[in-house]
Amino acid sequence: MQRFEYRRERTMEAAASVARSALTAPGAAPGKDSTPARNSAQFIAGGTNMTDYMTLNVVQPHMLIDLNHVPERYKQIESNDRFLRLGALVKMAQAEDDPIIGKRYPVIQQALMLAASRQIRNMASLGGNVLQRTRCEYFRETSWPCNKRAPGAGCAALDGLNREHAVLGTSDKCIATYPGDLAQALIALDAVIETIGGTSGPRRLPFAALHRLPGNSPHLETALTPGELITFIEVPAGPWTRRSRYVKVRDRQSYQFALTSAAVALQLDGDTVSEARIALGGVATVPWRAHEAEAVLKGKVLNEGTAGKAAEVAFAGAQPRTYNAFKVPIGKQTLVRALLETQAMRV
Ligand code: SF4
Numbered sequence: 001m002q003r004f005e006y007r008r009e010r011t012m013e014a015a016a017s018v019a020r021s022a023l024t025a026p027g028a029a030p031g032k033d034s035t036p037a038r039n040s041a042q043f044i045a046g047g048t049n050m051t052d053y054m055t056l057n058v059v060q061p062h063m064l065i066d067l068n069h070v071p072e073r074y075k076q077i078e079s080n081d082r083f084l085r086l087g088a089l090v091k092m093a094q095a096e097d098d099p100i101i102g103k104r105y106p107v108i109q110q111a112l113m114l115a116a117s118r119q120i121r122n123m124a125s126l127g128g129n130v131l132q133r134t135r136c137e138y139f140r141e142t143s144w145p146c147n148k149r150a151p152g153a154g155c156a157a158l159d160g161l162n163r164e165h166a167v168l169g170t171s172d173k174c175i176a177t178y179p180g181d182l183a184q185a186l187i188a189l190d191a192v193i194e195t196i197g198g199t200s201g202p203r204r205l206p207f208a209a210l211h212r213l214p215g216n217s218p219h220l221e222t223a224l225t226p227g228e229l230i231t232f233i234e235v236p237a238g239p240w241t242r243r244s245r246y247v248k249v250r251d252r253q254s255y256q257f258a259l260t261s262a263a264v265a266l267q268l269d270g271d272t273v274s275e276a277r278i279a280l281g282g283v284a285t286v287p288w289r290a291h292e293a294e295a296v297l298k299g300k301v302l303n304e305g306t307a308g309k310a311a312e313v314a315f316a317g318a319q320p321r322t323y324n325a326f327k328v329p330i331g332k333q334t335l336v337r338a339l340l341e342t343q344a345m346r347v
Contacts, residue, residue: 001054001060002060002062004061004062004064005063006066007064007065007066008066008068009066009067009069009070010070010071011070011071012067012074012196012197012231013197015043015065015067015070015197015229016197016228016229017227018041019226019227019229020197020226020227022040022041022062023040023226040063040226041061041062041063041064042059042061042064042065043064043229044064044065044067045066045088045128046120046124046125046128047123048116048120048124049124053133056140056141056142058140058149067229068089073087074087074089074232075087075094076090077090077094077095077098077100077101079100080237082236083234083235084101084104084105084108084234084237085232085233085234086126086232086234086235087126087231088125088229088232088233089126089127090126091123091124091125091126092116092120092122092182093112093118093122095108096109096112104237104242105235105241105242106242106245107188107189107241107244107245107246107265108182108185108189110245111184111185111248115129115180115182116255117254117255126233127230129183130180130182130186130210130233131222131230132180133179133221134178135179135257136157136164136165136176136177138157139176144156147173147174147219148176148214148221149219151217151218155174155175157174157176158172158175159322161323162321162324163323164177164259166285166324167315167318167319167320167325167331168284168285168288168315168317168318169213169285169286170285171214171216171218173216173218174218176214176218176285177257177282177283177284178211178284178287179257179258180281180287181246181258181261181281183211183281184246184262184263184279184280184281184287184288185246185263186207186233187289188244188277188278189240189241189244189265189277190207190208190235190277191207191233191234192204192205192206192207193206193207193210193232194233194234195231197225197228198225198227198228208287208289210223210224211223211286211287212286213286214285239275240265240266240276240277242347243266243268243345243347244264244342245338245342245345246261247261247264247334247338247341248260248261249282249334250282257282258281259282260280260282260330260334262279262280262331262337263277263279263280263281264277264335264339265277266302266343268343271301271303272299272300272301273297273298273299273300274298275298276293276294276297276310276339278290278293278294278314280314280331280335282327282331283315283331290314290335292314293310293314296313297310297339302339302340304340307340308332311332311333311335311336314331314332315328315332318331
């Protein structure tokens with residue numbers, strides 16, 4: 001691990017300003033397409049991801065900007081009849097333990113509880129969690145070619161061991177899976193994020209616009225500009241938020257990333273679907289909203305047959321590779337199970 005400067009800032013604004021200044025500091029040459037270089041300044045909150053990247057030399061920041069001393073409001077959870085508002089520095093465990101989230105937004109609580117370990121969730125912030133980077137082993141081991149880590153280098157996973165890789169949203173430059181769980185719940189519920197420090201000042205943007213498909217530039221992972229920070233995540237309340245569920249399938253039942261997952265929220269009129277919100281995890285390069293599957297269900301009686309049709313549509317565009325084709329049938333079954341279990345909820 002290389003030496004770095006440690007900065008502790010007391011406001012989000014100051015942290016963003018320091019990060020922007022650091023972009024032009026000696027030794028911090030911008031990367032391709034104006035993205036931060038591997039050695040650019042990085043924010044740190046829980047540090048559960050950043051210290052990994054630094055230890056592995058995937059990221060070699062010359063400066064770490066600690067966010068833990070910013071005002072309390074960024075560490076608080078607010079809720080009312082209209083929305084749930086989460087500070088970006090709320091800990092995963094803190095949100096998981098919140099009784100309002102458990103009652104009114106169970107899909108968020110379940111996605112959190114099924115992520116990582118409780119020890120990690122005690123440390124990790126929500127803002128950091130949604131920005132976590134892929135677990136592709138070729139990305140994390142710097143001796144392999146990887147377009148995400150080193151643009152233009154190639155992708156070792158395309159013809160390599162790609163069992164954990166994505167089948168949706170892939171490109172011929174990158175097939176890395178988005179690894180998180182919370183993001184699926186947030187995109188299903190139409191969450192919005194607030195940021196500061198962007199080139200055009202503070203802004204709100206749909207959570208669905210945060211993560212970028214890999215396309216020809218997999219190193220550009222989000223819509224955030226260098227120095228821009230997530231400050232809040234807001235989730236609108238709706239009739240579907242209480243009837244919501246997260247199902248995660250993984251190789252072992254604890255401390256493991258999803259092979260497949262589904263976040264579902266339903267508004268039902270009897271057994272007929274008035275509204276359906278569906279997101280898929282473990283199978284796509286970004287948090288994946290399955291709008292076409294939702295359209296299949298709207299106005300239909302929900303049963304195993306209609307759930308199966310929705311699942312077929314959700315994976316219609318899947319592009320499996322040598323070792324990950326099994327994700328398509330399991331992903332469909334995961335979604336069917338999530339839909340039927342959500343239907344069976346007592347709310
Ligand atoms: Fe890198 Fe993406 Fe290929 Fe993995 S799949 S090696 S992250 S380019």
